[in-house]
Amino acid sequence: MSTQDNAKRLAAEAAIAYVKPGTIVGVGTGSTVNYFIDALAALKQDIEGAVSSSEASTARLKSHGIPVYDLNGAGDIDVYVDGADEINRHLQMIKGGGGALTREKIVAAVAKTFVCIADTSKEVDMLGTFPLPVEVIPMARSYVAREIVKLGGDPVYREGVTTDNGNIILDVYNLHIDEPIALEGKLNQITGVVTNGLFAARGADVALLSDGQQVITRTRD
Numbered sequence: 001m002s003t004q005d006n007a008k009r010l011a012a013e014a015a016i017a018y019v020k021p022g023t024i025v026g027v028g029t030g031s032t033v034n035y036f037i038d039a040l041a042a043l044k045q046d047i048e049g050a051v052s053s054s055e056a057s058t059a060r061l062k063s064h065g066i067p068v069y070d071l072n073g074a075g076d077i078d079v080y081v082d083g084a085d086e087i088n089r090h091l092q093m094i095k096g097g098g099g100a101l102t103r104e105k106i107v108a109a110v111a112k113t114f115v116c117i118a119d120t121s122k123e124v125d126m127l128g129t130f131p132l133p134v135e136v137i138p139m140a141r142s143y144v145a146r147e148i149v150k151l152g153g154d155p156v157y158r159e160g161v162t163t164d165n166g167n168i169i170l171d172v173y174n175l176h177i178d179e180p181i182a183l184e185g186k187l188n189q190i191t192g193v194v195t196n197g198l199f200a201a202r203g204a205d206v207a208l209l210s211d212g213q214q215v216i217t218r219t220r221d
């Protein structure tokens with residue numbers, strides 16, 4: 001296993017400590033979360049089940065025999081565990097590299113506590129080196145792209161990708177994200193945008209970051 005994969009695994013396994021017995025766990029998407037799902041399998045008798053942020057995570061949860069519930073019937077979610085493409089010291093993130101940003105944002109909104117799991121390469125001083133994913137209704141693609149250019153970004157259509165919600169993704173390069181909450185709101189105001197991958201208004205509550213040797217716990221400033 002590479003050092004980065006080992007770091008992802010260590011961060012993911014540390015998140016198990018945040019899972020309370022008898023609860024429905026919110027589960028994100030991505031390679032780091034896959035390690036979390038695998039670790040969660042050992043606890044499957046102790047939890048009620050999971051709500052999932054993607055078809056991929058649902059399939060992995062079910063392959064371990066973990067019951068997956070519809071969010072609408074699940075009630076309160078105590079903890080949501082998910083990865084990030086970038087995370088800053090305020091625990092604001094860019095997410096959506098795997099295209100699951102909208103369902104991730106919905107489950108994160110419901111959850112009482114958001115635990116971000118990542119290897120330390122995801123830590124940044126300023127968000128925006130990783131291109132910001134924006135999920136868009138297909139017929140609005142060109143309009144939304146033009147509006148994003150007005151905000152100073154360079155949108156690139158993610159060819160061949162359809163989200164779990166039937167939409168497309170624009171990856172936006174060269175944004176200057178010095179005010180993440182403001183930009184998150186502005187992007188969401190563009191008609192045709194479903195959501196964007198800035199998790200700033202609702203960031204993480206805890207970050208578990210690993211370099212492959214140890215796990216550092218960060219809470220919001």
Ligand SMILES: O=C(CO)[C@H](O)[C@H](O)COP(=O)(O)O
Binds near residue numbers: 033
């Ligand atoms: O937002 C996500 C998927 O939409 C992921 O959390 C993000 O892309 C990080 O993925 P990985 O754990 O594979 O590095």
